[in-house]
Amino acid sequence: MNKDELVFLEKIASTDIFLYNKDSIKTILDSPKHYNHGLMIRAAKLSREGFYSLVKYNSGYMLLVPLAKENGLILSPKIDSLNNSENSFSNIDFINHSTSLAKLAYFLYKKESAPNWNLVIYNLNEINDPVQQVQPMKNLHDFHRYANKMVDSFAQLDDKKFKIYINKMKNCQVFGNALTTSNIIRGEKDILIDIISKLTDRAEKEGLPFEKVVFIQSVSVQKIELQANILNFNGWLEEIPYTYFNELKKWRENLFIDKADKIERYLRRNSRENIKLKDIGNELEISEQSLNTIFKKKYGMTTKKYLTQLKIENAKELLTTTQLKIHDISEYLSFIDESYFISTFNKACGMTPSKYRQNYIEKLLNKKSV
Numbered sequence: 001m002n003k004d005e006l007v008f009l010e011k012i013a014s015t016d017i018f019l020y021n022k023d024s025i026k027t028i029l030d031s032p033k034h035y036n037h038g039l040m041i042r043a044a045k046l047s048r049e050g051f052y053s054l055v056k057y058n059s060g061y062m063l064l065v066p067l068a069k070e071n072g073l074i075l076s077p078k079i080d081s082l083n084n085s086e087n088s089f090s091n092i093d094f095i096n097h098s099t100s101l102a103k104l105a106y107f108l109y110k111k112e113s114a115p116n117w118n119l120v121i122y123n124l125n126e127i128n129d130p131v132q133q134v135q136p137m138k139n140l141h142d143f144h145r146y147a148n149k150m151v152d153s154f155a156q157l158d159d160k161k162f163k164i165y166i167n168k169m170k171n172c173q174v175f176g177n178a179l180t181t182s183n184i185i186r187g188e189k190d191i192l193i194d195i196i197s198k199l200t201d202r203a204e205k206e207g208l209p210f211e212k213v214v215f216i217q218s219v220s221v222q223k224i225e226l227q228a229n230i231l232n233f234n235g236w237l238e239e240i241p242y243t244y245f246n247e248l249k250k251w252r253e254n255l256f257i258d259k260a261d262k263i264e265r266y267l268r269r270n271s272r273e274n275i276k277l278k279d280i281g282n283e284l285e286i287s288e289q290s291l292n293t294i295f296k297k298k299y300g301m302t303t304k305k306y307l308t309q310l311k312i313e314n315a316k317e318l319l320t321t322t323q324l325k326i327h328d329i330s331e332y333l334s335f336i337d338e339s340y341f342i343s344t345f346n347k348a349c350g351m352t353p354s355k356y357r358q359n360y361i362e363k364l365l366n367k368k369s370v
Contacts, residue, residue: 003028005108013101014078020044020064021071027323036321039124040074046122047072050115052102054095054235057124061094061235065102065109073105092223095235121234143172143191150241151198155206157249166241170234188230192240196220199244208248216243259286260298267303271310274334277303311335312348319357326353 006028010017018040019026025040043055043062053064066072077094094101103114150165200217204210220240230236254262262284267275280303281288292302299306311333318329330341345353 015075018074052119054121092239095232259294263295320360
């Protein structure tokens with residue numbers, strides 16, 4: 001293993017790399033990482049020799065690269081606090097390059113040519129037989145029928161049915177040669193662009209602002225057209241519809257909530273950032289002068305104090321679920337500097353971040369010894 005080369009891979013792919021075995025996860029590099037140990041253990045158990053595995057969890061993905069029977073690498077995109085359409089586009093990029101990324105990681109770690117394995121996709125919350133990205137297939141009529149039902153459930157924001165029909169579409173395994181025998185890649189792109197067209201038309205009818213619809217459509221089509229080939233077709237087939245779904249859901253929710261709640265949601269979504277009143281005002285189209293008055297009337301505090309509370313809660317989670325250093329947590333949560341983070345945490349919790357982490361570890365050890 002060449003450590004410098006893996007550091008370089010992490011940097012250019014914006015990915016964290018871990019080593020897993022039967023029941024543990026290790027960081028193989030020195031750089032600090034925020035990760036959920038239990039979630040990765042669950043994902044690692046899905047790995048099997050002969051396949052690269054892409055594991056979906058909540059709104060993200062992990063890539064499993066087996067090195068031997070019970071150990072291998074986990075590649076995970078670096079975390080982002082923003083939950084918006086750009087995350088879906090990042091997921092699409094990760095999905096599309098997953099096979100080549102897996103082979104490169106295998107080669108850099110073992111210093112031997114990576115196996116030419118197929119890729120399988122799992123959903124960690126819905127463990128079924130994996131979907132293999134290998135065989136072109138059939139059933140175009142059923143596919144379009146499910147696509148239309150998916151669009152209907154999108155308009156109703158029926159998450160359960162929306163997910164069902166996306167899975168039915170994936171199970172049809174319709175690849176590009178279902179549309180054309182002369183150009184399989186073009187056919188795959190045409191299927192995805194047709195889905196985008198259906199969702200765009202319905203999103204406009206449902207009232208999603210024109211500029212938002214055009215943004216999603218243009219970025220999605222551009223990403224598709226720029227691909228030399230469409231790897232992991234089913235990954236694209238899930239992420240693109242959810243980009244539309246999440247935006248319509250957010251827009252409708254904003255229609256029926258008051259200004260104070262809109263401010264609260266903005267603060268919560270962006271709690272990692274160093275938010276200014278100007279940022280909130282520009283995003284929500286509320287005057288800076290009235291922001292704190294509106295917010296304090298409902299939440300009993302200023303936006304700055306509420307944002308600080310959110311940062312402290314995030315800090316507690318990072319202290320108890322990761323190995324990140326205090327400095328890195330401070331930087332991750334956009335505090336001015338480490339000393340300001342420590343004093344702010346101490347004021348809110350009655351102890352320093354280090355003491356909070358130490359107390360948590362001691363409690364865990366005491367429980368295990370009982």
